[in-house]
Amino acid sequence: MIIVSGCLQAFYGTLLNLLQFELSPIWQVAEGGRARGSFVYPNHFANFLALCLSLAVGWLLSEMSTQKRHHSIRGTLLASVKMLLSRKLILRLAVIIMIIGLILSRSRMGNAGLFTALGAVALLALVIYRNPPRLLKPLVISIFILDMIIVGSMFGLEKVKQRIEDTSFAAEIRDEVAMDSLPIIEQHWLFGTGGGSFYGVFPNYQPNIYSGFFDHAHNDYIQFAVEFGVIVTVLLGMWVLYALFLACRSMMVRQDKLYRGVAFGCAMAIVHMLIHSTVDFNLQSPSNTLLFLTIICMCYLVRYLPSEAKSR
Numbered sequence: 187m188i189i190v191s192g193c194l195q196a197f198y199g200t201l202l203n204l205l206q207f208e209l210s211p212i213w214q215v216a217e218g219g220r221a222r223g224s225f226v227y228p229n230h231f232a233n234f235l236a237l238c239l240s241l242a243v244g245w246l247l248s249e250m251s252t253q254k255r256h257h258s259i260r261g262t263l264l265a266s267v268k269m270l271l272s273r274k275l276i277l278r279l280a281v282i283i284m285i286i287g288l289i290l291s292r293s294r295m296g297n298a299g300l301f302t303a304l305g306a307v308a309l310l311a312l313v314i315y316r317n318p319p320r321l322l323k324p325l326v327i328s329i330f331i332l333d334m335i336i337v338g339s340m341f342g343l344e345k346v347k348q349r350i351e352d353t354s355f356a357a358e359i360r361d362e363v364a365m366d367s368l369p370i371i372e373q374h375w376l377f378g379t380g381g382g383s384f385y386g387v388f389p390n391y392q393p394n395i396y397s398g399f400f401d402h403a404h405n406d407y408i409q410f411a412v413e414f415g416v417i418v419t420v421l422l423g424m425w426v427l428y429a430l431f432l433a434c435r436s437m438m439v440r441q442d443k444l445y446r447g448v449a450f451g452c453a454m455a456i457v458h459m460l461i462h463s464t465v466d467f468n469l470q471s472p473s474n475t476l477l478f479l480t481i482i483c484m485c486y487l488v489r490y491l492p493s494e495a496k497s498r
Contacts, residue, residue, distance in 0.1 A: 192238025196287030199223035203290045221290035232296030233468040235288045237455045244451020246277040248444045250319035299461035307454040314438040360404035378415035406463035429485040430456045436489045445488040
């Protein structure tokens with residue numbers, strides 16, 4: 187259901203963007219040239235797709251064979267083509283659809299965070315997997331080359347690249363908001379100011395250098411520390427890191443391909459969220475938060491659930 191919802195969101199957002207709708211048919215929100223699906227904020231849409239994408243990649247990985255076969259170059263190519271034309275093709279198409287939606291969101295950290303997380307977790311998997319899938323490296327390379335470069339060039343990856351190049355720390359007000367929130371943490375470091383209170387507290391600390399109303403800090407780490415205090419924020423961070431450890435541990439010790447694949451996807455999703463949360467407030471979105479909590483719970487499940495052979 188998670189992957190299906192990601193595909194539906196990506197398809198809906200891509201359709202509205204390519205048809206150049208000025209207003210969203212559902213919420214009557216200005217599209218502004220960026221895909222946003224049923225979300226109001228395009229970066230929340232990008233984060234949601236990235237989490238779904240991570241699980242889709244993990245599931246696709248679990249479908250791959252771990253048996254080592256000695257193929258010639260021709261045999262390896264035939265095996266790769268056979269994989270793409272098998273039932274795995276549906277998952278592969280789902281990944282492509284969600285990547286198109288992610289690119290059309292024009293989210294800088296959404297795109298950069300996803301491919302960084304994919305590369306980092308894939309390298310880790312090559313080290314800790316006892317019996318890695320034969321096509322792990324070809325799969326990752328195909329996502330980078332086919333999806334990011336070829337598909338991205340068709341659907342506007344150049345615009346995302348241009349947004350990244352045009353990013354100026356002098357012009358990015360969100361960085362100023364995060365920095366100007368630090369005095370709040372210094373004064374309320376123990377218990378914080380209360381959940382959901384940032385929008386009411388920050389105006390008292392906002393300098394006159396820039397104007398505007400900011401209901402979020404554009405940095406989940408800063409906002410959690412402001413609203414809940416440093417101690418609670420550190421405890422929550424340790425909980426997330428422990429879930430990441432469980433996912434990595436599952437990749438190392440579990441023999442069940444499904445559990446290892448899901449663990450790969452969960453680890454990739456957590457790494458992406460850790461990266462994206464440095465510049466945005468994705469954990470303030472109920473849908474993204476619930477999905478992320480589900481992924482954390484899956485880290486525990488894939489680590490401790492018995493395999494089918496043992497349960498029988």
